[in-house]
Amino acid sequence: MTQTQGLDSVGPVGVGPAGVDWRRLDTRMLLVHPAGEVVRFLPALVGVFLIGSHSNDNAWWHVAGVAVPVVLGLLRYLTTSFRITPTQLELRRGLLNRVVLTAPLDRVRTVELTSSPIHRVLGLAKVRIGTGSAHTRGEERLELNALSLVEARTLRAALLHDAPGATPVPTASPTHDDVLLRLDPSWVRYAPLTTGGLAIGLAALAAGNQLLTPLVTDAVHRYDGSRVSVPLWAGIVGAVVVFVVVISVLSVLGYLLANWGFVLFRDASGRSFHVVKGMLTNRETSIETRRIRGVEVHEPLGLRLVGAGRLAAIVTGLSRRESSSTTLVPPAPTAAVRRVAEEVLGDGAPLKVALTGHGPAAVRRRYTRALAGGTVASGIAAIVGLALGVHGWPLLLALVVLVPVPLLAHDRARRLGHALAGAHLVIRSHSFHGRRVVLQCDGIIGWNLHQSWFQRRVGLTTLVATTAGGKQGYPLLDVPDAEALGLARAATPGLLEPFLR
Numbered sequence: 001m002t003q004t005q006g007l008d009s010v011g012p013v014g015v016g017p018a019g020v021d022w023r024r025l026d027t028r029m030l031l032v033h034p035a036g037e038v039v040r041f042l043p044a045l046v047g048v049f050l051i052g053s054h055s056n057d058n059a060w061w062h063v064a065g066v067a068v069p070v071v072l073g074l075l076r077y078l079t080t081s082f083r084i085t086p087t088q089l090e091l092r093r094g095l096l097n098r099v100v101l102t103a104p105l106d107r108v109r110t111v112e113l114t115s116s117p118i119h120r121v122l123g124l125a126k127v128r129i130g131t132g133s134a135h136t137r138g139e140e141r142l143e144l145n146a147l148s149l150v151e152a153r154t155l156r157a158a159l160l161h162d163a164p165g166a167t168p169v170p171t172a173s174p175t176h177d178d179v180l181l182r183l184d185p186s187w188v189r190y191a192p193l194t195t196g197g198l199a200i201g202l203a204a205l206a207a208g209n210q211l212l213t214p215l216v217t218d219a220v221h222r223y224d225g226s227r228v229s230v231p232l233w234a235g236i237v238g239a240v241v242v243f244v245v246v247i248s249v250l251s252v253l254g255y256l257l258a259n260w261g262f263v264l265f266r267d268a269s270g271r272s273f274h275v276v277k278g279m280l281t282n283r284e285t286s287i288e289t290r291r292i293r294g295v296e297v298h299e300p301l302g303l304r305l306v307g308a309g310r311l312a313a314i315v316t317g318l319s320r321r322e323s324s325s326t327t328l329v330p331p332a333p334t335a336a337v338r339r340v341a342e343e344v345l346g347d348g349a350p351l352k353v354a355l356t357g358h359g360p361a362a363v364r365r366r367y368t369r370a371l372a373g374g375t376v377a378s379g380i381a382a383i384v385g386l387a388l389g390v391h392g393w394p395l396l397l398a399l400v401v402l403v404p405v406p407l408l409a410h411d412r413a414r415r416l417g418h419a420l421a422g423a424h425l426v427i428r429s430h431s432f433h434g435r436r437v438v439l440q441c442d443g444i445i446g447w448n449l450h451q452s453w454f455q456r457r458v459g460l461t462t463l464v465a466t467t468a469g470g471k472q473g474y475p476l477l478d479v480p481d482a483e484a485l486g487l488a489r490a491a492t493p494g495l496l497e498p499f500l501r
Contacts, residue, residue: 108288117280193331194300294469309331313326420491
């Protein structure tokens with residue numbers, strides 16, 4: 001059975017210009033594919049070995065358990081091939097159910113080269129091509145696993161820059177002609193202050209829960225049997241300190257694993273940006289310059305307090321699954337983030353322009369929503385404490401929850417703003433997940449206006465700039481009604497006129 005699936009368009013199977021032959025992956029993958037299949041079938045292999053241990057012919061069970069994944073790995077290699085025609089990249093794989101994936105060359109947005117430790121030992125790289133396809137299943141991803149590192153880099157250049165249809169010829173490794181940023185090891189101090197670092201730490205704690213539970217239980221029993229008396233507040237403070245230290249250490253390790261050796265550079269022709277990073281698994285991501293429609297400066301509260309942030313590119317045509325490949329600067333000092341953003345935009349004005357506030361009604365809305373949420377949270381905390389019969393703590397906990405609420409509301413109100421800086425629209429909002437979006441006005445393809453019942457009562461509108469890049473929609477929260485349409489018309493002259501009276 002042959003099944004043709006176009007990631008962006010569908011072409012006839014096996015049809016192509018004369019002289020463009022199907023090519024196989026690197027033969028060194030014969031050492032990798034079988035090992036990968038063994039790892040995939042590891043739970044089944046454990047069961048096979050357990051069954052074999054209770055059988056008289058256990059040797060046959062063990063041989064079969066290893067041979068089946070190895071054969072599948074060999075078949076995966078033998079049934080996978082690809083080629084580049086003048087108009088598209090074609091990938092076919094499968095034995096009984098033959099699948100042919102096609103991607104027009106003009107739809108290629110990003111190219112990512114990934115090398116796991118075994119790939120690096122063999123001098124190989126996995127090539128993943130971002131086309132903006134909505135497909136998420138593994139068998140429908142346009143991925144070549146794997147080519148030699150030299151050939152993978154040459155293929156990347158052909159897909160992003162060279163004439164369509166040119167068969168890549170191995171060349172030397174690309175030179176980093178214009179290095180924009182190198183990782184400073186001291187930046188690991190920012191890792192615990194990011195939501196990503198917290199997520200990594202919590203995930204590691206959850207994974208190690210089975211190991212930690214017996215240790216904690218043993219410590220509790222030892223404490224109960226000792227004569228040492230520790231106040232409750234001291235125990236809570238000690239637990240919080242231990243938790244913070246563990247989360248910090250784990251997030252720092254995660255930061256180093258993901259960003260070690262981070263280098264951002266622009267090729268000599270200025271047609272693409274390249275990001276190289278990774279300690280164990282090395283990744284090289286390339287983004288075509290003409291696909292970039294702006295940048296996002298992420299300024300979460302923790303990083304802002306220490307003068308840091310991170311940067312991502314807004315790239316057209318990428319799906320949400322592929323958008324993770326657009327990071328240009330990991331958590332780093334604000335000066336480094338702004339310097340790279342200015343290089344990418346080619347203009348520093350959007351990063352320095354004074355923003356226009358959204359007026360007193362929007363400010364009141366920030367305080368009202370913060371106070372309402374804080375009151376509900378503190379009320380729930382007090383009710384839970386009283387229900388548990390804990391006296392004194394409910395009131396203290398409720399006050400702890402309420403104290404930062406006015407500060408949070410003030411920060412949200414202060415950060416809310418927008419501006420037009422030359423050919424860019426600048427949007428800033430939020431506190432905990434603060435960000436400044438700089439979007440090219442010519443990349444805006446439409447506008448959406450949203451009004452809740454509460455917004456209509458105070459004359460505010462949420463204006464959403466629609467674009468083909470990044471999140472596809474970037475909201476300007478609580479803009480006064482009198483300014484919303486004027487801002488949209490100024491940013492995109494002529495776009496709204498056919499729809500206005």
